[in-house]
Amino acid sequence: MSIETISLSGRKMQVSNKEMSFLERLYLVAIVKGLIITLKHLFSRKVTIQYPEQVRTRSTVYRGQHMLKRDEQGRENCTACGLCALSCPAEAITMKAAERKPNEKHLYREEKYAEIYEINMLRCIFCGLCEEACPKDAIYLTTSKVLVPSSYEREDFIFGKDKLVMPLEMAIKNTQLKNAN
Amino acid sequence: MDSTIIIEKSVIILVVFAITMVMAMYSTLAERKIAAWLQDRIGPNRAGKGGILQPLADGLKLFSKEEFEPDTPNKFLFYVGPAIAMSTALMTSAVIPWGDHFHLFGRDIILQVSDIDNAMLYIFAILSIGVYGIMIGGWASNNKFSLMGAVRAGSQMVSYEIAMGLSIIALLMMTGTLSLREISLQQEGLHWNVFYQPLSFLIFLICSFAETNRTPFDLAECESELIGGYHTEYSSMKMGFYLFAEYASMFISSTILAVLFFGGYNYPGISWAVENWGVNIANIIGIAILFAKICFFIFFYMWVRWTIPRFRYDQLMHLGWRILIPLSILNIMITGIVILRHELLAFLGF
Numbered sequence: 001m002s003i004e005t006i007s008l009s010g011r012k013m014q015v016s017n018k019e020m021s022f023l024e025r026l027y028l029v030a031i032v033k034g035l036i037i038t039l040k041h042l043f044s045r046k047v048t049i050q051y052p053e054q055v056r057t058r059s060t061v062y063r064g065q066h067m068l069k070r071d072e073q074g075r076e077n078c079t080a081c082g083l084c085a086l087s088c089p090a091e092a093i094t095m096k097a098a099e100r101k102p103n104e105k106h107l108y109r110e111e112k113y114a115e116i117y118e119i120n121m122l123r124c125i126f127c128g129l130c131e132e133a134c135p136k137d138a139i140y141l142t143t144s145k146v147l148v149p150s151s152y153e154r155e156d157f158i159f160g161k162d163k164l165v166m167p168l169e170m171a172i173k174n175t176q177l178k179n180a181n
Numbered sequence: 182m183d184s185t186i187i188i189e190k191s192v193i194i195l196v197v198f199a200i201t202m203v204m205a206m207y208s209t210l211a212e213r214k215i216a217a218w219l220q221d222r223i224g225p226n227r228a229g230k231g232g233i234l235q236p237l238a239d240g241l242k243l244f245s246k247e248e249f250e251p252d253t254p255n256k257f258l259f260y261v262g263p264a265i266a267m268s269t270a271l272m273t274s275a276v277i278p279w280g281d282h283f284h285l286f287g288r289d290i291i292l293q294v295s296d297i298d299n300a301m302l303y304i305f306a307i308l309s310i311g312v313y314g315i316m317i318g319g320w321a322s323n324n325k326f327s328l329m330g331a332v333r334a335g336s337q338m339v340s341y342e343i344a345m346g347l348s349i350i351a352l353l354m355m356t357g358t359l360s361l362r363e364i365s366l367q368q369e370g371l372h373w374n375v376f377y378q379p380l381s382f383l384i385f386l387i388c389s390f391a392e393t394n395r396t397p398f399d400l401a402e403c404e405s406e407l408i409g410g411y412h413t414e415y416s417s418m419k420m421g422f423y424l425f426a427e428y429a430s431m432f433i434s435s436t437i438l439a440v441l442f443f444g445g446y447n448y449p450g451i452s453w454a455v456e457n458w459g460v461n462i463a464n465i466i467g468i469a470i471l472f473a474k475i476c477f478f479i480f481f482y483m484w485v486r487w488t489i490p491r492f493r494y495d496q497l498m499h500l501g502w503r504i505l506i507p508l509s510i511l512n513i514m515i516t517g518i519v520i521l522r523h524e525l526l527a528f529l530g531f
Binding site: 031034035037038039041042044045046047048050 | 215218219220221222223484485487488489
């Protein structure tokens, strides 16, 4: 077997330069064939997803918006160690650490906490490396179907703790579920 | 002349005008829908139920757009262009027989605006004027792209008119009349001309694609080369007039195709229906049948548009001058031989 005839993909085709017959040169047969192909598409299933009403089914490992978790007693897990910011390839995360006051023990789990925690959603690429880097199980990428809402201001895309921390009701519900099991 | 005939004709004119407009309006929606379906999409479906109000929304948008005028020395011609395009597209419908006749109020009402005996010549005359709408508009725009589009449209439409006229001659030799009403009456039942003149039909079909500037012959306005061709500089409703005229002429040329080759309002068993159900019901069915045929041809125009890519300009001219014209002359000769076959055989001594 010579090198010219080998086809690794099995799709190799010999280019032919033969003269077209009279029927082929009329093009009418080819046009009718083309019309039949498009007619088949007229009745085929439509691929459009009507977005606001229908939502595309997402993968089970889909990574949506971030959430800063609370533990069973409703205290924030984050200790502002900065590993997430360090691991972030898009450099979207910034934070400012603060020391926990004695009367804040019910709010933060450990002695240090994030006073400011901001993710720039315009920079974030939703890679999930922050979640992997976190030693305290504090940051998670949820399966939330709500993407970042649109806005006219750039500032609106910098999400602070008000948007990122898990709501208290959700923490209470999680604890109740856990106790029930 | 009694006054009832004026009322009668006025009503027919109004109805035909309204129907042409509505058909042109909904052709725009049909085009978008069929384009979507052929490409596995859904198409516009937000305005009204299933997108039924989309043409109104489009029209409203065009009306509210800013009216831009280029700095052209010929403002008058710039205005006249779309007006000619629109009026020629509408004028052709005057001679179309929409049905045979109704028997109402004790009189026969012919369902045709005017039954002139040279209707075919009239249609060709109007079609020839149609070129001016595009030529004048493109030339008055004072824009090189528009001018190129107009020049292309001019030479294309003039070239294809020859083949179109020649293809019709074979048909006229057979029917022996230029009146569309006579031609419709001759095709009673299933004696449709397409079965007797298939080649003439094919040439006429291809030429009407070229005459209405539809893909694969839409070189006058090809977006990829000439931006928009002759209507590049037009905006607002003047642009809308050009687009609307295109759809109106598509409707009219579908009608002409249906009347000339597919029997017009005729359907198998029309004479039986006239005898048993009366003239009026038989003709209402006839009108419905005619519109079904027209809708099929409009669909065919769109179907072809989303199947075949645009020709190159030299291919277009090659097809028109070197294939269609000789072919239609050949068709005339064959038709002549078939019509005179007895005389020919006698002449040759059989």
